[in-house]
Amino acid sequence: MPDLLLELRSEEIPARMQRKAAGDLKKLVTDALVEAGLTYEGAREYWTPRRLALDIRGLTARSADQREEIKGPSTKAPEQAVQGFLRKAGLSSVSEAQVVSDPKKGDFYVAVISRPGRAAEDIIADVMPGIIRNFPWPKSMRWGAASMPKGARFAGVEGKGPESLRWVRPLQSIVCVFGPEHDETQVIPFEIDGLVAGNVTYGHRFHAPEAITVRRFDDYVRSLEKAKVMLDAERRKDVILHDARDIAFANGLELVEDEGLLEEVSGLVEWPHVLMGEFEQDYLEIPAEIIRLTIKTNQKCFVTRPQGAGEGLSNRFILVSNIEAKDGGKEIMHGNGKVVRARLFRRQAFLDPRPGRPAGSAGTDGFSR
Numbered sequence: 001m002p003d004l005l006l007e008l009r010s011e012e013i014p015a016r017m018q019r020k021a022a023g024d025l026k027k028l029v030t031d032a033l034v035e036a037g038l039t040y041e042g043a044r045e046y047w048t049p050r051r052l053a054l055d056i057r058g059l060t061a062r063s064a065d066q067r068e069e070i071k072g073p074s075t076k077a078p079e080q081a082v083q084g085f086l087r088k089a090g091l092s093s094v095s096e097a098q099v100v101s102d103p104k105k106g107d108f109y110v111a112v113i114s115r116p117g118r119a120a121e122d123i124i125a126d127v128m129p130g131i132i133r134n135f136p137w138p139k140s141m142r143w144g145a146a147s148m149p150k151g152a153r154f155a156g157v158e159g160k161g162p163e164s165l166r167w168v169r170p171l172q173s174i175v176c177v178f179g180p181e182h183d184e185t186q187v188i189p190f191e192i193d194g195l196v197a198g199n200v201t202y203g204h205r206f207h208a209p210e211a212i213t214v215r216r217f218d219d220y221v222r223s224l225e226k227a228k229v230m231l232d233a234e235r236r237k238d239v240i241l242h243d244a245r246d247i248a249f250a251n252g253l254e255l256v257e258d259e260g261l262l263e264e265v266s267g268l269v270e271w272p273h274v275l276m277g278e279f280e281q282d283y284l285e286i287p288a289e290i291i292r293l294t295i296k297t298n299q300k301c302f303v304t305r306p307q308g309a310g311e312g313l314s315n316r317f318i319l320v321s322n323i324e325a326k327d328g329g330k331e332i333m334h335g336n337g338k339v340v341r342a343r344l345f346r347r348q349a350f351l352d353p354r355p356g357r358p359a360g361s362a363g364t365d366g367f368s369r
């Protein structure tokens with residue numbers, strides 16, 4: 001049976017929204033297809049900072065024919081009741097209804113409605129625009145020529161004002177391909193505000209910005225991998241966690257693990273590259289929790305501690321880059337180190353004002369109020 005690949009590629013989606021959005025996409029699409037009479041064997045959602053993807057396997061190629069019987073009033077009922085029945089059943093004349101006899105109730109009208117099945121391609125093309133337009137983002141935005149006031153035109157695009165597409169960030173391309181596992185697939189080219197679904201996506205913004213033509217999910221994943229995009233968020237998390245542990249261990253340290261931060265960081269990168277930065281030992285005089293919160297909240301980095309040191313921290317931290325730098329990440333590590341030092345300097349100044357340093361009030365957590 002055919003499979004469906006859907007990708008919605010946009011500017012960067014906030015990390016906190018990605019997992020739920022991918023789950024919402026899966027539920028909305030599969031519910032709509034089932035409601036339209038299709039069935040499927042399995043579906044899985046994927047997400048990166050710049051895309052939501054859905055892989056639906058074993059989708060029926062056509063919905064089943066439907067036959068529905070609508071029971072009507074008695075053949076002796078008033079004309080008003082008969083006309084109401086005809087409107088409900090979509091019949092133009094009582095002659096189109098059948099007459100059924102019942103030993104107790106007598107003769108009554110029955111409308112037999114037959115609806116032929118529809119091709120899956122037609123159903124998908126019908127349901128997708130509405131799902132995308134009404135997608136339940138916590139926050140969304142309008143952009144582009146279609147967001148012009150109604151009646152305005154530019155470059156052949158007509159402004160739709162508040163009726164234009166809203167998405168969490170500007171939607172850039174849509175992939176929608178459908179077909180059997182080993183045969184040629186086809187594009188289902190539905191359109192939204194001038195954006196037409198096709199079979200072209202793009203890889204990593206910096207490493208591989210060229211267009212990629214895809215046919216089905218398996219080659220889509222392989223093509224993205226070659227283009228420096230790791231589609232599976234759980235795999236990105238696993239790579240980040242194990243690389244962070246390894247680089248910490250190699251430096252005689254251990255990673256202070258943080259599941260929430262790991263989830264967030266995996267939503268900031270499509271091709272994770274783990275590096276280690278550092279700051280001066282003097283800043284370890286700051287309470288460990290303040291150091292950890294500063295580095296986590298402001299820099300989205302992990303802290304480390306000496307092996308077997310309990311709660312004490314080291315002056316090294318783990319950062320995750322979205323690129324493989326030609327210099328091995330030296331400038332990235334240096335830049336992050338500078339920012340961390342500046343933030344820790346401010347924390348230290350508030351906690352322990354000294355001559356020549358700015359002083360300020362601090363709350364119980366060490367942060368300025």
